[in-house]
Amino acid sequence: MTRLSLAQVPETSFFVRRSLASMHFGSDETEQLTHLQRYADGVWTPERIEARLAGIDDSDQLALEMRRLRREVMVGLVARDVTGTGGLDEVIGVMTALAESAVHHTVRVHSRELAKRYGVPIGTNGEPQDMLVVGMGKLGGAELNVSSDIDLIFLYDEGGQTQPVGEFERARRQVSNHEFFEKLAKRVIPALNDLDGTGFVFRVDMRLRPFGDAGPIAVSTAMLEEYLYTQGRDWERFAWLKARVINRPVFMRQAAFDDALKLLYSLVRPFVFRKYADFSAISALSRVHEMIRTQTLRRQVGKQDEINVKLGRGGIREIEFITQTFQIIRGGREADLRGRSTRPMLRLLAERGVIDNAVAERLIDEYEFLRNLEHALQYVDDKQTQILPPDDESRARIASMLGVAPDDMMRRLIDAQAFVAGVFDSIFKTDVPTEESPGWQTGWDVADEEGRRACEDRLTELGFSDVRGLSSRIDRLLNTRIKSIRNADVKRQFKKFVIQIAENANQWAKLKTSSVPGDEVFHRYLNLLDVIAGRPTYVALLNQYPSASERVGRLLAMSRWAADYLTAHPLLLDEMIDDRAVLYDDFSPVDWRDWSENLRRQLLACEDDQERQMNLLRDAHHGAVFRLLLSDLAGRFTVERLADQLSALADAVIELVIDLAWRTIPTRHVERPKFAVVAYGKLGGKELGYASDLDIIFLYDDPDQEGVANYPKLVRRMLSWLTVQTSSGILFQIDMRLRPNGENGLIASSFEMFKRYQHNEDGNGAWEWEHQALTRARFCAGDPDIGRAFETERRTILLQARDPAKVAKGVVEMRQKMLEGHPNNSDLFDVKHDRGGMVDIEFVVQMLVLAYAQRHPELTNNFGNILLLEMAGRCGLIDPELARKSMKAYRHYRKMQREIRLSQGENAPARVSHEAAAVDRAVVLELWQAVFGQYA
Template sequence: MTAIDPTGSAPAAGDPNADPNIEPNIEPNIEANIEANIGPRGDSNPAQYDASATSAALGNMAEGAFATMPAMDPSRLDGEGHVLYSAAYSHYARRVLQARPEVAEVVTRAATAPLTRAWMEARLSALHEPAADVDAAAGRALRRLRAEVMCAIVERDLRGAATLAEVTGAMTDLAELAIQHGLHVLGNDLAATFGRPTCQQGSEVQELVVVGMGKLGGRELNVSSDIDLIFLYDEDGETQGGTRSLSNHEYFIRLGRRLINLLSEVTADGYVFRVDMRLRPNGDAGPLVCSLGMLEEYLIVQGREWERYAWIKGRIVSAQDSPHAQRTAALLERLTTPFIFRRYLDYGVIAAIRSLHAQIRAEAAKRSGGLAGHGMNQRSFNIKLGRGGIREIEFMAQVFQLIRGGQDPALRVRPTLEVLAVAVERNLLPAGQAEQLADAYRFLRQLEHRLQYRDDAQTHHLPTAPEEQHAVALSMGCEDWQALLERMHALQEPVAQQFEATFADPYAEGDTQPAEELWPELVREEAATRASQEGPDETDPESTPCQRLQAAGFSDCTGLYDRLRAIATSVRYRALSETSRARFDQLVNRALDLAARQEDADSTIARFLDFLDAISRRASYLSLLSEYPQAMDRVAHTLHASRWAAAYLTRHPQLLDELLDSDALAGAPDWPAFRQRLADRLAASDGQVETQMDILRREHHAETFRVLLQDLRGTLTVEQIADRLSDLADAMLEVTLQAVWRQLATRHTETPRFAVIAYGRLGGKELGYSSDLDIVFLYDDPHERAPEVYAAYARRLITWLTSHTAAGMLFDVDTRLRPNGEAGLLVTSFDAFRRYQFREGDNTAWVWEHQALTRARFCAGDAEIGARFESLRQDVLCQPRDADALRAEIVEMRGKVSDGHPNPTALFDLKHDRGGMVDIEFTVQYLVLLHSRAHPALTRNAGNIALLRIAGELGLIDTTLAGEVGDAYRLFRARQHQLRLDGHAQARVPAASVANETARVRALWTAVFGDG
């Protein structure tokens, strides 16, 4: 059945195999023969049979005489004739072979290689005998084909020759072939009377779109499964070309009903597949067939949570080779994808799956007489719905899809094992846990097939009769039933533990609730006060609510109570759904508890309430914090530690997801893997510009937040933070360059000859959290349209980087350091840039532009241009310069910078005041420009501290003073960084706190520039 129906499958009426508790008849001596022919490990050990006496021999098997058949060389699998394992183990296969002895030879030959769709099509063609009764002829052929396929699958599987993927793939191919063949035959038959359905304009033939759900959609069909189908059509119209006309809706209903009967009606040849149509819109109460428009309206207006799970595996299984079918498939994907996969991280599915699983577990217990719970010795244990069963593994995979599939298309794959593999690739699931889930899944699916092989019954219950238990154990390669149970339990227990850890109610035991629930009491009292319009003044510090807040650790209890009361009476709060309000109440109460533990409880709770107010209308964020108390704890730490971090998280609440990944918070980024992953995600959304821009922003915010969290933990130095933020900016620029070029309609080449040069903080790899990007664009391309193409490219790139979207903004960009500044061209040819820097001609670079070049580097784009720029940069820096003229120009420039950043306060500005960071930077730039010709080591873009050390080692400045100023620069950056995290716009501190450092800096300035 599907992954969403708590009640299990829908058995065909009158099917005696539908009840999993009905035990099949057991032949007295068959188990001994199975052991003799299969062996305790299931190894291949065929025995010879007389093909001419097959029917008689099969008759003898039913009476327990199977062991009398002679054995033969176990290596001989030549199709000349041997005992069929399928007949020895499967009552169903034995009945088929008794009724149709010729199937033995078909199965013998088919079992030598994996079954393919082509083989099935050939067999169907051979079996289909045209007749006046189209339905009967097609049905007979399909039923006989199914019997052959089933026997061949059983044979290969029991011999150990078939993988799980082969078995489920073969059954899926059979179902698809049956559906497509049925539609073809029945459609031709209906066409004789009604013609073909067409669109309203009559210009295009319409087709019935059959969507396979559940395991059919996931290509995971088991050997005795029903198939979950939904019938759709594109648009209304009428049939044309027949003696009578029908509306498309009526025509497709007729076709759909005949297809269901063709597949599911039980005849003397059995059935093809049981068909379940209950997943269609409105289930049994809805029309058998609906248009795409009807489906879209239903999903938007009435679509329920469990239907999202169902549609994850939804896939068109009717023919898709016509233009109409391909167009319809695209339309279906466009309307179902937003329903299944939310654009945001949807943690609300955890509670929904928890609730659904509880229903499933209760139903399993009911079906098993209340004994489907924990333990190996349960009677009639359900391997699908029981603890650690198939359904729990499927839910473990689906939760990743439903939470993250809206943002990561790679998670939209259908097969369960593929989903687990992607989860590992995305670092959502540890490889060891995924392997445990996959091993259990394969084992349980194989066991499921062994149970169903016996009587072609859609059962998932373990047998209770000893003879059946022994047969099943042998077929699974176990010596006895106890060995099978022990192996099964060893695989299921990790599944159950993982499932319970993922879906357990975090507050079920109350362990993580704060001792006093302040917020619920405050809300209740406020509601009571509003109702009576009487009562004490709650803002009175002597009132009970304020006393409780003060006792909890808050100083401004009156102000806090006013804020809480404002929330409780706000329109936003009262507009929340009942579920969201309950979660919000829970989180406010927990926030009060967590904030009260901080030294600055008042400021922490103020930030907390701002944050909770920002996310209150996003049920998914409320769900995440409710489901993961550890995330709430980390939120508290983040809000307490930094005002800037609090504001950043409040602006980008989607970053809450990052608080769950402890490994990512501890490790260093893998930038090549990051770029590749980001490029893959952008490629998957090619042509969807807004989506791509949002992807870039979310990834950048997430990586920045990871750096920030490590920063707040104290695990990174200021230099390491700057390096990581600079590397992140480089990666974002590189990937954005590629994406924008693909979108550029005027591009004249597949690979742009274009490079981005970083200046300033990005160039010096000293980027901060809020730094803008100083960049210059160079190109080297002889094409006649190159200037206009690259200018358009640069403008588009800036738009992608700076635009505000639903996910925020990526970077502020400053391009004023390009030749001639704002008056110059946005992009510059490499040759023009070279001439400008070398002052060839009238248009030449200023000294301050050469100062800027000391901190410039290639950061993204064409690597060849980048290498040429680095060579050019070194040549420019190594030019001979007059010391006095250079000194005068740099001192003059320093004065202009000071004038542009006045400081009217008594505090010391770490960056701009005399003795601060700008003095150090200008000193280093002077030393680089003056001495690089004699000392090329100074051209390295190694940062100010390293360049000071090199200058000291070269004897250009006092070595001790160089080290002291380097330490001062490190301290200034650290203090500046902390002030920015605390939300200060200016990096200013008491002058006395840095008096020693500023004195060293001024001493170095005087030593280099004199008293000017």
């Protein structure tokens, strides 16, 4: 079906037909069509709208001109849209611009007229004051409908009194600022809202102001702040998410007006967006939505054949709620998720992986369809309606405006509503445990002997052993830890959740991946509850979504290290709330460049708040590590692949920190520092573990003398960024002892100084063990030119001719020192430090590189111990079969080390029975003998 022709527009829209007649174009259809063509030809840009109103200073003339302008704009929009010339973006853009311009000029003209009588409002700071008009809803989001009302809130910044100043010095009577702005508001509303022979401008709705219809019509920002933080309700957080000041200054300087806006947004932002991931938004919005849906159903009693495309099931409001809920949850931590417009935010949520990309694109498609349908309904008679009538004639009229057949329109509408409703339900579906808790005696949670006994009896029935210890911790949590919380519902949520853990912990402990009893799982969960006791929103979430609490329980049962990590960083519960946590067993490699760029944008968005930047960086790093951990526990990683990912993540973080720290140095002399970070040890060999320290040094290559002062500053600031404890924890522990001259050396070395030191030109340079460390060194972040120069120099040093016997003697001596530094007095075998363990393999590899790289230059490639063993076998330096067995042993050791750390905690020594390591140890001792035996 084709779009309507221009001649069909008046036949389809009663509003257009009536408007053309009221414009006195006569009854001749040809003349009317000529004028309609004129309106349809031009796009109503903000500049064109502004030009119509800017020169008017009389309120009566302005009221008339605004009504004429709206009628012309509306006629043009209808004609362009239904004929296919315009579109949704044009319609909402023009209507938003019209509202902004109309509101501003109405405030301007009436402010000046009042000032002639009362003077200019002056604040306590002696500066003029203006009314701030806050647009809410679709106006705030710049998504205004053609026949929509506008939700406004009138604010002013400071109290005070009007004064006869400047051009208003003849004002005869002074009033308080509050009285002035109240009078102004009472003029602005009818100027926009009242209907006369020419029509109206916009219907004005003031019910979103503090205290609703019972509240003052103009509110100070101080009163607004007190209201929001003492009486603000859940639904008001969603309303204020889209809030935007839409007028411009009249009396104030632009800079002062901008400061007032910043102050307003700064006091509203913490009300809307919480510092932590705010999962209570789901239940809060569920209540709001249920209330709206109930009201909608009541209005439709006896009108079941009507369809509400906005408030009905699967309508526009549900798409907006889906978007706003995730914004509220994450916007406190991710500033770019605080946008006011629906479609851009849906795309960003998909980009962040919060919503599936295909789902987001479909939601956007359906949103655009439903908004176009809504506009068509309003085009008919300029009524604020979202109801699709049941009769065939009305539906045929609406379908023709959309350019489709009526049956096709209805099929599309039904499909759209079904899809949107399905997505909405999948997000807001809850499975709340019943209030009744069979088996738990009344008073089990009371802090007395009878309550303790009741709790212990129930824990015994459930199969726990440490009932005394568990009961004591439960008592401490419920009757001490959260005692100060006044909210009875919060306390009830904690009590319910303790029951949920108790009744499931033994089941979680029976997982094939778990090796701990249910008592230990319970204790781990109580550790987590102790930490999140001050953030009851998490407990409410876990109560509301048992599937999420089960995921957490299974994770706690699988890994002590994971339990400790989650307890240390409870924000990571965000990762467990939906099905994303299940998808980590289908891991695909992370593009750390994209990850870095996304994070960089977020960091730069809060560049004026370093503490927030540091927390954001830590939260992002912890989240990335946690996602790798979940994939690891799901069995999706080899040891090498996991280490590669963790090393790449560390590189990305260091790269970001270089940039962030450099920006904070006011004396920086170049835009990009000529500076690089070199990694040694685990990071250098890309064998990083979850909790590994970073062995790094800092080099610069800059002829500018200012660099001598600036680069040490950069290093100190980087160390602060990386190691300082903030409310979000730390990033890494840093070890810089491998820099030239060790702990006595400069924290930042010029590249030339590094070269001289490595070549030991003055006899005070690098020791042989420092060249040994170079075998596992690599450039990891910073200036690539310095990175390439470092790699060239590293190869040059490693390619030097060396006496194998001398190298062997030095390596053996160093190995003995390490052995003495890590005594093992247990009956177990230490897979890392004991003879025949991992360190022996690593020292063998380093010996082979130092002693034979001149003959076999390929050994200088930093490929890691496993590949270098294979290369040594191919080069004939060791027996190829022995090399293969040694590679297998090293893999096995690293796997055992990882499993021990995951199951027993970060600080657990990697020790196993001698029987478990016997085969691998024998291979490694054979390798050691083969390489070093000839030099003994």
